Amino acid sequence: MRALYRHMVLTRALEDRLESLFKQGHVVGGLYRCLGQEATAVGSSYALADGDWLAPSIRDVGALYVRGLPPIAMLRQYAAREASPCGGKDNTTHFTIPELGLLGPISPLGTQLCVLNGMALTFKQRGQTRVCMTYQGEGASRTGASHEGFVMAAALDLPIVIVLEHNRWSFGTRSDRAAAVEDWAHTAEAYGLPVRSVDGNDVLEVYEAAREAVDRARAGGGPGVIVAETYRMLGHAQHDSQKYMAPEELEEWRGRDPIQRFERVLVDEGWLSESGCEEIRTAVDAELAEAVNQVLAEEHPEPDTARTRVFADPEEDPEAPWTRMSPIGYADLSPTESRGSRAWLDGGAR
Amino acid sequence: MSEDHPVTVTEDGLRETTYLEAIRDAMREEMLRDDTVFILGEDVGVYGGAFKITDGFLAEFGPDRVIDTPISEAAIVGAAIGAAHMGMRPIAEMQFIDFIAPAFDMIVNFAAKSRYRTGIGAGIVIRGPCGGGSRSGPFHSQNVESFFANVPGLKMVAPATVRDAKGLLTAAIRDPDPVLYFEHKFLYRRVKEMLAVGEEIVVPLGQARTHRPGTDLTIVTYGAMVWKSAEAAELVSREDTREIEVIDLRSIRPLDIDAIVESVQRTGRLLIVHEAPKFGGFAGEITAQVCEQAFEWLDAPIRRVTAIDTPVPYAPTLEDYYLPQTEDIVAAARWLLAY
Numbered sequence: 001m002r003a004l005y006r007h008m009v010l011t012r013a014l015e016d017r018l019e020s021l022f023k024q025g026h027v028v029g030g031l032y033r034c035l036g037q038e039a040t041a042v043g044s045s046y047a048l049a050d051g052d053w054l055a056p057s058i059r060d061v062g063a064l065y066v067r068g069l070p071p072i073a074m075l076r077q078y079a080a081r082e083a084s085p086c087g088g089k090d091n092t093t094h095f096t097i098p099e100l101g102l103l104g105p106i107s108p109l110g111t112q113l114c115v116l117n118g119m120a121l122t123f124k125q126r127g128q129t130r131v132c133m134t135y136q137g138e139g140a141s142r143t144g145a146s147h148e149g150f151v152m153a154a155a156l157d158l159p160i161v162i163v164l165e166h167n168r169w170s171f172g173t174r175s176d177r178a179a180a181v182e183d184w185a186h187t188a189e190a191y192g193l194p195v196r197s198v199d200g201n202d203v204l205e206v207y208e209a210a211r212e213a214v215d216r217a218r219a220g221g222g223p224g225v226i227v228a229e230t231y232r233m234l235g236h237a238q239h240d241s242q243k244y245m246a247p248e249e250l251e252e253w254r255g256r257d258p259i260q261r262f263e264r265v266l267v268d269e270g271w272l273s274e275s276g277c278e279e280i281r282t283a284v285d286a287e288l289a290e291a292v293n294q295v296l297a298e299e300h301p302e303p304d305t306a307r308t309r310v311f312a313d314p315e316e317d318p319e320a321p322w323t324r325m326s327p328i329g330y331a332d333l334s335p336t337e338s339r340g341s342r343a344w345l346d347g348g349a350r
Numbered sequence: 351m352s353e354d355h356p357v358t359v360t361e362d363g364l365r366e367t368t369y370l371e372a373i374r375d376a377m378r379e380e381m382l383r384d385d386t387v388f389i390l391g392e393d394v395g396v397y398g399g400a401f402k403i404t405d406g407f408l409a410e411f412g413p414d415r416v417i418d419t420p421i422s423e424a425a426i427v428g429a430a431i432g433a434a435h436m437g438m439r440p441i442a443e444m445q446f447i448d449f450i451a452p453a454f455d456m457i458v459n460f461a462a463k464s465r466y467r468t469g470i471g472a473g474i475v476i477r478g479p480c481g482g483g484s485r486s487g488p489f490h491s492q493n494v495e496s497f498f499a500n501v502p503g504l505k506m507v508a509p510a511t512v513r514d515a516k517g518l519l520t521a522a523i524r525d526p527d528p529v530l531y532f533e534h535k536f537l538y539r540r541v542k543e544m545l546a547v548g549e550e551i552v553v554p555l556g557q558a559r560t561h562r563p564g565t566d567l568t569i570v571t572y573g574a575m576v577w578k579s580a581e582a583a584e585l586v587s588r589e590d591t592r593e594i595e596v597i598d599l600r601s602i603r604p605l606d607i608d609a610i611v612e613s614v615q616r617t618g619r620l621l622i623v624h625e626a627p628k629f630g631g632f633a634g635e636i637t638a639q640v641c642e643q644a645f646e647w648l649d650a651p652i653r654r655v656t657a658i659d660t661p662v663p664y665a666p667t668l669e670d671y672y673l674p675q676t677e678d679i680v681a682a683a684r685w686l687l688a689y
Contacts, residue, residue, distance in 0.1 A: 118432020
């Protein structure tokens, strides 16, 4: 419970920091926040085990922390530092880290589902009981790549969970102008896949649904879809004035803020006191303050590194690409050993 | 080998092998050697491939390594990328290379940029039948290399000979980066060569080959045009007693510019022949690089013989007009030799 709360708080606090850094001119390019959607990414990814793979979209930063990404990595990405996961060559969540089972998306949407299918296929080929999870906004699900990804996942019966985040907006276009369905579960049903719709702002409900889908996929039950009903509380990016959003609708969803809601549950259920919540927030803030100072002291990459790494360098990287596959990427972990039961719910920390 | 593919082997272990069989042999032998190699694509399994290249593979290697997919080229290439990230060596078949278009995004934005962006390579092979001459119209006849020429991170090969068909595919499968392998369907059953059964042939990517030595003019070409260029060279040799050097690029990216420049410095004249349309075609790039590196050695302007700048037409009269013909190459060569 503490971990879930901490990951959501971290997601928001880091983006608050990034917003300040953006205004101070330290963020290179755009800033794409997930305000209001923290519970979907954190709750769903928590259902995965070590050795599983996850492909976020740009707004699923919380899932990366759940997988073990140090928050400083996101700061470095947005500040385009040499030590960032992409070495300054790409931005946002666009990094692949085999050690953490993270596949970075690219900007053309829906594509990471197609690639993650290949990872799920490899699990099957190797007889491994591992699972992949990916995310798509309802906007991304309108692309051809998304459609083909769904088709392939279903046709090959792959161990993959697709979290469809219905956050109401694709850039500046409302989702009801992008499809003729009201219930987005119908779009997944068309592929013959089991679907469960959840309140995407309720981290426990998201976790429960994800756990069900992950367990089914791990047991050989094939792909599953979760439709998470949520709301993108900010514009597409920091430069977006979000004038097109109705104030009353924003107000309504502000009342469903996933972090405040979870705080109430934690306190009401006696899992964590108000001061316990406060302690976590303070600790996160202190960690981030230090990380920000460190990142600002770091350099952008050397200009001529722009020429490097287009192709494998046989000198440096003889077994590429899989030399970077770590024990976590390949070790034969029991899929259930890390979070096999709901014991963690009672035990507190992960 | 299945009973559908009877093998006649000579006493010294050679077998008459077609270009198509060389492709099959390369894949099969790599799959036997390395269990991370697998193939996926439309109708590659039960049907055995639209051109029967993977006939018998499903029975030999099973459904985990010979995967029939839906008609979803983006998903095929995407799955290949994901598997490659996991250490597999997938071969994605495009039923016709024209159908690579729906996978364009996956290739240029995901596969080609993956290592650069994140340090994780996508060692995949995407192969498929290209080229005209089989009266198949605008969507089963194209040469797509120039679509991808401007995308750093991709390698591209286009074999002309049986030995290279096998050797380049073997090298492509073992390569840690994405390789587009363009197999010319006109050559599938038309070119044959005696190859040793089971011989491991690896043709390094990025190395051109001198198909025919000469002293008076260099023709740079690749794929099926190697054969028409060689035919033109023989004719000019016979009738004009001038000797044309034919360089078969084999790999179009990386481009063996050193081999081209070395030849041009000896002959002083350059003709570039390719089957793709002229505008924005590879010949333009080769021209620019030769001008940058060997302008002072040129005794004549560089010329290009290519397809015309239209879609590939269907009717035999139209397609023959569209495609570069031996007499077009002869005419251009004579013009250059007389310059």
